[in-house]
Amino acid sequence: xxxxxxxxxxxxxxxxxxxxxxxxxxxxxxxxxxxxxxxxxxxxxxxxxxxxxxxxxxxxxxxxxxxxxxxxxxxxxxxxxxxxxxxxxxxxxxxxxxxxxxxxxxxxxxxxx
Amino acid sequence: xxxxxxxxxxxxxxxxxxxxxxxxxxxxxxxxxxxxxxxxxxxxxxxxxxxxxxxxxxxxxxxxxxxxxxxxxxxxxxxxxxxxxxxxxxxxxxxxxxxxxxxxxxxxxxxxxxxx
Numbered sequence: 001x002x003x004x005x006x007x008x009x010x011x012x013x014x015x016x017x018x019x020x021x022x023x024x025x026x027x028x029x030x031x032x033x034x035x036x037x038x039x040x041x042x043x044x045x046x047x048x049x050x051x052x053x054x055x056x057x058x059x060x061x062x063x064x065x066x067x068x069x070x071x072x073x074x075x076x077x078x079x080x081x082x083x084x085x086x087x088x089x090x091x092x093x094x095x096x097x098x099x100x101x102x103x104x105x106x107x108x109x110x111x112x113x
Numbered sequence: 114x115x116x117x118x119x120x121x122x123x124x125x126x127x128x129x130x131x132x133x134x135x136x137x138x139x140x141x142x143x144x145x146x147x148x149x150x151x152x153x154x155x156x157x158x159x160x161x162x163x164x165x166x167x168x169x170x171x172x173x174x175x176x177x178x179x180x181x182x183x184x185x186x187x188x189x190x191x192x193x194x195x196x197x198x199x200x201x202x203x204x205x206x207x208x209x210x211x212x213x214x215x216x217x218x219x220x221x222x223x224x225x226x227x228x229x
Contacts, residue, residue, distance in 0.1 A: 032217075034217070036220075041204075041225060042222065043119070043220055043222035043223040044157075044206065046220075049217060090156065090157070094218070101147070101208065103156045103158075104156065105155070
């Protein structure tokens, strides 16, 4: 079965510190991987995506993620956390085209002043 | 990216009534639309997949007679929650995928349904 697993339902970092949110996937076909951010009572905003090509993907708001096939990982990072980064982050996967997106369980990021 | 508009953003209804949520793709033809439900502090769970002009495919455990999905055109899909009960209160989000849009499905802003 294809799935994504997010390690850590809650992550706290200090403002200015590195943000690292972990995501591992399981797939029998080449995966398309996504990171979404959700602010309270709002919809989803796409941060970045990996489909094919370059394995280091840069997204909005200074986030980036690296697709590592050998580790089946797609961790999200940001060098310096801002207060505005506090939100819930979802790693997601599909097998391309018109396939459904499967979401991880989400990681709530808290940024401490 | 493409724009998907979901309406209403919030709705409160009385128990026993029906509520319709619309999902529109504004700048592309959505051949496939997905409906998700998000319980408080939880992830998004797929409810159903609909292809334009076809009956929706529901995920296991989702009552098709309760959650009616219509995808009659390439730009509009609707989710109707029939005979709503308080346990149907949730955040519902649609997404749309279509020709020329690659792997990405574009999400609406969600609808917060509260049944009182």
